[in-house]
Amino acid sequence: MGRLAELMAVDMSVTSRHVAHNVERGWVERQPDPQDGRSRLLRLTERGGRQLDTLSEATTRALESFLHDWTEEDVARLNGMLERLRGSFGDCGALSAAGPAAKADQAAKPDQTAKAVRAARAGRAEKADPAPQA
Numbered sequence: 001m002g003r004l005a006e007l008m009a010v011d012m013s014v015t016s017r018h019v020a021h022n023v024e025r026g027w028v029e030r031q032p033d034p035q036d037g038r039s040r041l042l043r044l045t046e047r048g049g050r051q052l053d054t055l056s057e058a059t060t061r062a063l064e065s066f067l068h069d070w071t072e073e074d075v076a077r078l079n080g081m082l083e084r085l086r087g088s089f090g091d092c093g094a095l096s097a098a099g100p101a102a103k104a105d106q107a108a109k110p111d112q113t114a115k116a117v118r119a120a121r122a123g124r125a126e127k128a129d130p131a132p133q134a
Contacts, residue, residue, distance in 0.1 A: 019042060030042060
């Protein structure tokens with residue numbers, strides 16, 4: 001559970017609620033850790049695996065529907081940007097394990113993401129509302 005909270009970069013209480021939700025639905029089961037009786041190991045159940053498959057298929061269908069008119073080049077560009085975004089998250093656990101000083105340092109850095117979002121919005125606004133031509 002501790003490692004899961006670290007990976008999700010959330011408080012242990014949040015992780016506990018998420019795990020309880022999944023256990024109640026039969027998607028995950030808790031088992032005692034044979035090396036530490038106080039700890040619990042989480043295991044995806046067969047039902048949980050089926051649920052993941054169902055969600056994966058639904059996501060694939062939705063993306064196919066939304067991107068049906070995109071070129072292969074556009075989809076490849078999207079995949080590249082999503083991979084870059086995922087890489088930007090880095091190892092969330094590393095930052096939380098580094099402590100408050102690392103978090104403060106990270107917060108003090110210029111917010112490149114916000115700048116990129118503002119620039120993208122400005123670009124969309126220009127495209128959506130072009131200047132009148134004489």
